[in-house]
Amino acid sequence: MFAQEWPLMMFTLVSQLAIGSFLMLMVVRSLLLKQNPQEAAKLTQPGFKAVVGIMVVALVLSLFHLGTPTGAYRSILNLKTSWLSREILTAGGFLVLSFISYQAFQKKASSALGWITSLVGLAAVLSMSNIYSHSVRPAWMNANTYVAFFGATLALGSAGCVALIIYGGKGKQLSENVAAHLKKISLITGVAVIFPLIYLPVLISSLDSGNMAAVASAQLLTGSYLFPLILRGLISLVGAGLLYYALKQIGNKVPIQKWVYGSLALIAVGEFIGRYVFYGSAVSIMIGLK
Numbered sequence: 001m002f003a004q005e006w007p008l009m010m011f012t013l014v015s016q017l018a019i020g021s022f023l024m025l026m027v028v029r030s031l032l033l034k035q036n037p038q039e040a041a042k043l044t045q046p047g048f049k050a051v052v053g054i055m056v057v058a059l060v061l062s063l064f065h066l067g068t069p070t071g072a073y074r075s076i077l078n079l080k081t082s083w084l085s086r087e088i089l090t091a092g093g094f095l096v097l098s099f100i101s102y103q104a105f106q107k108k109a110s111s112a113l114g115w116i117t118s119l120v121g122l123a124a125v126l127s128m129s130n131i132y133s134h135s136v137r138p139a140w141m142n143a144n145t146y147v148a149f150f151g152a153t154l155a156l157g158s159a160g161c162v163a164l165i166i167y168g169g170k171g172k173q174l175s176e177n178v179a180a181h182l183k184k185i186s187l188i189t190g191v192a193v194i195f196p197l198i199y200l201p202v203l204i205s206s207l208d209s210g211n212m213a214a215v216a217s218a219q220l221l222t223g224s225y226l227f228p229l230i231l232r233g234l235i236s237l238v239g240a241g242l243l244y245y246a247l248k249q250i251g252n253k254v255p256i257q258k259w260v261y262g263s264l265a266l267i268a269v270g271e272f273i274g275r276y277v278f279y280g281s282a283v284s285i286m287i288g289l290k
Contacts, residue, residue, distance in 0.1 A: 007064035009275050012128055013156070015058035015091060016149065017268070019121035020157015021164060022051045022098055024185055026114045028161060031181050033111070041105065043178065047164030048102040055095045062091070083130040090124035125153050137282040138214035139221075144203040147196050148278055152271045154192035155236070158185045159243055159264045166260045179250035186244045189267065193236040196274070200229065216283040225277045232273040239266030 025047045032040035078085045097117035104113055129149045132140040162182050166174075174182070200221075207218035221229065239262075246259035 005279050007061045009279055011058050011062040012149065013152065013268075013271060013275055014054060014061060015128075016125060016153040017156040017160050018051050018054040018058060018098075019094060019118075019125060020153040020155070021047065021054070021160035022094075022101075022114075022121055022157075023118045023153075024157045024161030024188070025051070025164065026111065026118050028165060028178075028181055028185065029105075029114070030111055032178065035177060036175075037108070039175070039178070041108070043165045043168045043174075045102070045105060046168040047161065048098070048105060050164055050167075052095070052099045052102060055091075055098060059091060059095060062088075083127050083134060087124060087127035087131060090120055090127055094121040094124050122153075125149055135282075136285045137217075138207060138210050138285065139203075139217035139278075139282040142203065142206060144196075144199060147199050148274065151192045151196040152275070155189055155240075155267055156264075156271055158189040158192065159239070159267045161185055162189075162243060162247070163260050163264045166257055174250050176250075179247060182250075183244065183247045186240070186247050189243055190240040193240045193267065193270070197233045197236075211285065213283040213285045217281050220281040220283070221277070225281050228273050228277050232270045232277070235266050235273070236270030239263045239270060242266065 025044050029040050029044045032043070079089060094117060097113070097120055101114045101117045129146045132149075133142070133145045135141065162185055165178070165182065204218050204221050207214040207221070210218075242259055243263035246256040246263060249256050249259075
C-alpha cells in the first residue's frame with residue numbers, strides 16, 4: 001500500500017469511531033433521559049466532548065492526504081457530482097454540529113439536534129463509502145465497502161460509547177438500568193464484528209468470477225492477506241466477547257474499566273487490520289496493479 005494512503009486510511013477509521021460513538025451515545029442518552037435525566041447527562045457528557053476531539057483528529061489526518069488545507073477548499077466546490085465534496089461537507093458539518101450539540105446538552109436541550117448530528121455523521125460515512133464504490137478497483141466496487149465502513153462505524157462506535165460512559169462514570173458502580181442498556185449496546189458490537197466476517201466469502205466469490213483485476217484481488221485475499229484476515233477476525237471477536245463479559249460483571253463489585261478499555265483497543269486493532277487489507281488488496285482495473 002502506498003505511503004500516501006495511510007492518512008486517508010486513518011481518517012476513515014477515526015472519523016467512523018467518532019460518528020459511531022456519537023450515535024450510540026445518543027441512543028443511551030435517549031434511553032436514560034426517560035428515567036433519570038441527571039444520570040443521562042453525567043454519564044454521556046464526557047463522551048460527547050471526547051467525540052469532538054476525536055473528530056478534530058480525523059479531519060487533521062484528512063488534510064495530510066489532501067496535501068494542504070486549500071486542497072480541502074477546492075475539493076468542496078463540486079457538491080452536485082462529487083462524493084468527495086459531499087464527504088468533506090458532511091464530515092465538517094458533523095464536527096460543527098457535534099460541538100454545538102455538546103454545548104446544547106449542557107443546557108439540558110432536547111435530543112433533536114443530537115439526532116440531526118447523527119444523521120449528518122451517517123451521511124458522511126455513506127459519502128466515504130460511495131467514493132470507494134465508484135472507483136476503478138473491483139474490490140471496492142461492491143457491497144463490501146458499505147459493509148466494511150458501516151460495520152466499523154457500529155463496532156468502533158458501540159465499543160467506544162461503552163468505554164466513554166465507563167470513563168464518564170469515573171470508576172463508580174453503574175446502576176442496573178445503565179448496565180442493561182450497555183449490554184444491549186455491546187450486542188451491537190458483536191453483530192457489527194461478525195457480519196463483515198460472514199460476508200467475506202461472498203466478496204471473494206464475487207471477485208473470483210470477475211475481470212482480471214477482481215481475480216487478482218481475490219487471490220490476494222486468499223493468499224498473502226489470508227493470515228491478516230484470520231488474525232483480524234480473531235482479535236475482533238475476542239474484543240467483542242470481552243466487552244460483553246465485562247459488562248456482565250457490573251453488580252459483582254468487580255472493576256471493569258481495564259476490560260472495557262482493552263476490548264475497545266482489541267476491536268480498534270481488528271478494524272485497523274481489516275482496513276489495511278481493504279486498501280492493500282484493491283487492484284486497479286486501469287493498470288492491473290495495486
